[in-house]
Amino acid sequence: MVSNILEGMVGIHIFYVIGLLLFLILFIVIVVRTMRRPAAEMNEIKESILIENDPDESKTT
């Protein structure tokens, strides 16, 4: 029902080579950009979830 639309698979490896390259480029960009973010900003974000209006933070014994 959905097969036989394309004719051949010669050069199919290009699909995943392109995918890998995409990943590597994005990965490098994300790593570089992320590591350059100020530590103070990172700390502020991760600390934010611990600050809540909860009346009692720890109820368990």
Added chain:
Amino acid sequence: MENQKFYYDNKIVKYFILATIIWGVVAVLVGVLIALQLAFPAFNFGIEFTSFGRMRPLHTNAMIFAFVGNAIFAGVYYSLQKLLKARMFSDVLSKVHFWGWQLIIVLAAVTFTLGFTTSKEYAELEWPIDIMIAIVWIIFGWNMIGTILKRRVQHIYAAIWWYLASFLGVAILHVVNSFELPISLFKSYSIYAGAQDAVVQWWYGHNAVAFFLTTPFLGLMYYYLPKAAGRPIYSYRLSIIHFWSLIFLYMWAGPHHLLYQALPEWVQALGVTFSIMLIAPSWGGMINGLLTLRGAWDKVRDKAELKFMVVAVTAYGMSTFEGPMMSLRNVNQITHFTDWTIAHTHIAGMGWNGGIAFGMLYWMVPKLFRTKLYSEKLANTHFWIATLSILIYAIPLYWAAVTQWLMLREYTPEGFLAYPIFMETLTHILPMYTLRIVGGVMFLTGFLLMVFNLFKTMAAGKVEANELSEAPALVPKGARNPMTETIHRWMERKAVRFSIWVFVALFIGGAVEIIPMIFIKSNIPTIDAVTPYTPLELEGRDIYVKEGCYTCHSQVIRPFRWETDRYGEYSKIGEFVYDHPYQWGSRRTGPDLARTGYVSGPMYKNAAWHYNHFMDPRKLNDQSIMPNYAWFAKKDINLDLIPNKIRAMQTLGVPYPEGYDQLAVDDLIKQAEQIVADLLNSGIEIEPTKQMVAMIAYMHKMGGDIEPASTLNNDSHENGK
């Protein structure tokens, strides 16, 4: 700015918590039942509704979608509101989501017991329920995204990225894998055939693990672990890198479930490569989780919820290392089709999913009910029982896997298989199956302790259904200033844009894997000798699917000497072009059945043998653990559906002649009468319309079309198997 008052919806969280607990007990109970059935077949009770083939999908679906699913929703509904400082977008959507999901679970339990199944693992539900799942899932996403849009905080915390990715990932997977052609209210055929169906199914199966069992739980970990430990997550930078890497890579790795099987080489290579790459982001998450506890290990000593979370993160690390190792071809020889896979999934399920769910419940229930946990001692007892039970469950199964694999490939000095009968290898590992029951019962015991503890806690407190809180309104920050805001930081406050990029990351992996496999003709070389199923064989195949035979028997022979000597010629990709759905299976508790129809092969048995074997397998081998299928001799085929089935197959591309749907019943009866006459020669009387006759016809069809020296009629056969 002046604070706005608003109310958290705690009632919906309570509902999901109760559903998690109740369905969790059911799922583990069914798990214990099927463990009993594998060691002692009497626990199949000789009736169709409780046979292993129907109970096993009930266990896996109850565990994944009922227990884990409700735990995800409980965790998400609680944390999302707190993180965004907003009530859920719509109370109506929350209620429809809750009751819709519970209805799906009930329908799943009923339909599996009645034998309505597509046979695609973890996606066995039939098409009307598939549609319900899609609707309820969209309602969940709608409610979640609506809440994000009306939030009172600028920044969308990392946990919510994982929730968004889970929503989008499951939506894509469920829709693509569920394309099926209905022929009645509870019967459909997958639109994909054979190898294509296998690739789509394991793209789904692998990523269901990713986007239902992993990413939402990583989201829960990013919220509940810091909250329970009272310390921020170790590295927010790592959470960004690990998020994007993980969601991008996971989608590509599905074919590692199909190594050495009838699949193009490039697809297998793709699966292995990306599986190995997955170790890095997975361990990024584990390291981030464990290092969050730096300086807080004293709390781990005292608090059961933290103990559970530590075991969960450790089990996650172990499983995400073991999984890629299992995708290596030489390791896969041992692990695939043996109990290794079962041990692996249970370490992940009981350790990672169970650990996070239990830890979250022990932390959340006292807070929600505004009281103390009834008994910390009982919670710690639960922890130790549950942790021990994982070991007692998994170690025997690893042992069983290696033992069976060694036996299966052992040859005598004369060059013959040392154990040519599959049953001989199974008999040796049955004691391990008994030990597994002990592990399962222990896990259930711990679970029941938690149920008691939490219900006592709930009884001592009271949920504030609408909890008052206040926060300043969100002031839109406007366009991005490149000098002060990075692109990612900007995206973190733009939920829709963020979701679009998540979708793109998910789509690339899926598209690269699925599109070439489905749309390129030369991936599936056809074989002239392979013919479509006759109406009787097709009916037999449908019964095979209905009874869940795939849960114990594979239908694909790998190109190893010990497999071809035992089962016959290795499987070719072109043999499965008429298989809607494919039936390759994932575990051999019984022998492979791909060549039961090849008369000169080692797996062929005559009609009388099959009749007696279905009636009572232990009459032929007293150590067999296969359930009885005596109802095959009593129940009739539904002849009214046969023309519909033929027309559906024609629509899917199976080359039956024009107008054959009108002749199909006559042909079915003719073939059935031949089998009846054959059985009569052995002194067995049966009517031609009984299910038994169809099953025998199907057994005599499988793998019988080709001779070992068959040639492929496609020029590009070197790309296939």
